[in-house]
Every structure is written in structure tokens, then in C-alpha cells.
Amino acid sequence: MKFAPDETRFEFRVFAPDLSSTRDALAALVQGNQLPESRETYIVTRLNIESNVKIRGGRLQVKTLQARRGLLDQWARPLDAEFPVSVADVENIVLPALGLDLEIGERGALVESALLALLGNQHALATIDVVKQRTLYDTADCVAEFTHLTIGDDAIETVAIEAADPFAAEALMQNIGIADAENDSYAEFLQRRLFQT
Numbered sequence: 742m743k744f745a746p747d748e749t750r751f752e753f754r755v756f757a758p759d760l761s762s763t764r765d766a767l768a769a770l771v772q773g774n775q776l777p778e779s780r781e782t783y784i785v786t787r788l789n790i791e792s793n794v795k796i797r798g799g800r801l802q803v804k805t806l807q808a809r810r811g812l813l814d815q816w817a818r819p820l821d822a823e824f825p826v827s828v829a830d831v832e833n834i835v836l837p838a839l840g841l842d843l844e845i846g847e848r849g850a851l852v853e854s855a856l857l858a859l860l861g862n863q864h865a866l867a868t869i870d871v872v873k874q875r876t877l878y879d880t881a882d883c884v885a886e887f888t889h890l891t892i893g894d895d896a897i898e899t900v901a902i903e904a905a906d907p908f909a910a911e912a913l914m915q916n917i918g919i920a921d922a923e924n925d926s927y928a929e930f931l932q933r934r935l936f937q938t
Contacts, residue, residue: 744884744905751813751910754901755922756930763900764876764887766917773876773887781871782857783927787936788840788865790928796853801826803838810907812914812924825850831859839866867935882909885917892934 744750755763767773784794791806793816803820820826820834827850835856836843841863845851851859860866872891877884883904890897900919904910914920 744903747818748905749807749815749817750903750905751810751815751907752901752903752926753813753910753914753919753924754899754926755919756897756899756925758897760887760898760900763917763919764898767878767885767887767900770916771878771880773878776875776877779873779875781873783869783871783931784839784857784860785867785869785928785931785935786839786841786865787867787932790926790932792838792840793926793928794835794838795927799824799853801835801853801856803834805838806926806928811911812920813907813910814924814926815907824856825852826856827851831856839863841865869931869935880913882906883913885913 779797782796784796786792793804795802800821800823802818804816804818806814807817808815819838820830822830826835828845828848831851832843832845839860845859857868861868869892874889876887878886883902886901886903888899888901890899900917902910902913904913911920
């Protein structure tokens with residue numbers, strides 16, 4: 742299925758050392774589509790767990806938490822822009838999502854290295870590189886994802902479900918046996934890893 746760019750999505754995610762049984766349950770429902778390996782840089786704030794800011798494939802992507810419905814998080818995507826990214830978008834979307842209120846004091850646009858240098862001066866932020874091997878499963882009313890993550894020397898797996906309809910997401914959660922798990926976003930997972938060790 743395809744989501745509209747401005748469409749909010751209900752999401753559920755779990756992390757664990759081994760989620761192969763969940764992957765196999767997805768594969769029993771629909772054939773997976775393995776994507777090329779990606780290297781992504783997450784910009785993580787210690788100020789909230791309501792934002793997900795990352796750089797992937799030369800694009801700056803921002804997700805913000807809109808609401809919670811039972812076990813599901815509802816996320817909006819206010820920014821998905823190719824670098825260079827406008828200063829206005831950084832000031833009005835990126836920095837507020839990270840819990841910061843800053844004026845850059847210039848106009849124009851920022852390339853990736855300039856943005857990372859700017860954010861690197863903020864004690865409330867940290868960056869972390871994540872290598873992903875993702876497989877997508879499109880069930881017509883949901884998109885599920887199984888991902889093998891490499892973070893430094895550590896390996897971990899994650900499974901996520903996204904849907905415009907929360908009932909569809911909940912049904913798939915039941916179907917693949919994760920309805921009793923705890924929803925854990927990248928924002929929460931990476932914040933714990935970076936700031937609570």
C-alpha cells in the first residue's frame with residue numbers, strides 16, 4: 742500500500758535480539774521485498790521521545806508523535822526533504838521537533854555536514870549511525886517491516902507495523918503474535934541507548 746505524504750500513520754514497533762519467528766509469521770502471510778542495505782544517521786534528543794529525526798539517502802526526514810491510541814503511536818511526517826535543506830525548515834520543523842528553540846541567524850539552506858555541525862554543538866543532542874537490512878511486507882491494508890540493525894558492534898532486530906487504519910494494525914499485530922509486546926519507537930530505543938547507559 743502507499744501512504745499519502747501528509748497522511749498520519751499508526752505504528753507499532755518492537756526491538757529484540759531475535760525476531761525471526763515474527764519475520765516468519767509475516768512471510769507466511771505475504772512475500773517480503775528485501776531492500777538494499779542503508780546507512781542512516783539518527784539525530785537523537787534527550788528532551789523528548791515525541792520526535793524521530795534522521796538522515797537517509799541524502800534526505801532529512803522528521804516524524805512527530807501526534808497521539809497514542811491503545812498500544813499504537815500515531816506519527817506525522819512534517820518533513821522529508823533532500824539536502825540542502827532550507828534554514829526555514831530547520832528553524833520551524835527540525836529544531837522544534839528536537840525540543841530546541843534556536844535562530845540560526847542566516848538565510849538560505851544547509852548541506853548535511855553544516856546541519857550536523859550546527860546540531861553537534863547542542864548538549865541535548867547526539868547522533869548515531871545505524872546500518873539497516875530491511876524487508877517490507879505489504880498486506881494491502883498495512884505495511885510491516887523486519888529489519889536487522891547494526892549499531893557499532895551490536896546487532897539487534899526490529900519489526901514494525903504501519904497503517905492508516907488503527908484496526909488494521911491491531912489485527913496484524915494479533916496475527917503475527919506481537920499484540921502483547923510493548924510498543925517501542927526508535928526515539929525511545931535510541932534515547933535509552935545514548936543517554937541512559
